[in-house]
Amino acid sequence: MGMSRLYDEIYAVVRRIPPGMVATYGQIGMSLAPPCPARTVGWALAAVGRIDPRPPVPWQRVVNAQGKVSTGEHQRQLLEAEGIEFDTAGRIDLERFGWAGHE
């Protein structure tokens, strides 16, 4: 209830992604009511580095619809440390590591 800023709602969803799993920008956006575009989710996560929300937001667990990371090697290393695997093209198998949006 007091949380009305859209970015905060996006962060709340991202916090629910379990370690070792990933969700896509579009998936996060579609899980909100009303839905917001994938781009907006990207913008919200880009702001994490500047505003540093508490509790922490596991931003590394959000990847694009191709199963690729958007922010480079650091994000990849964080995900590999959680047990997520990348193929030779640098893609994550979303069938295997994708979060369904519920437990």
Add this chain to the structure above:
DNA sequence: ATCCTGACCAGTG
């Protein structure tokens, strides 16, 4: 109020 800045995605050639 205006201006700037950003980590997307599906469709197309």
Add this chain to the structure above:
DNA sequence: GCACTGGCCAGGA
């Protein structure tokens, strides 16, 4: 596979 296009939001200064 890659490059390009259109869509058109929220927040901070």
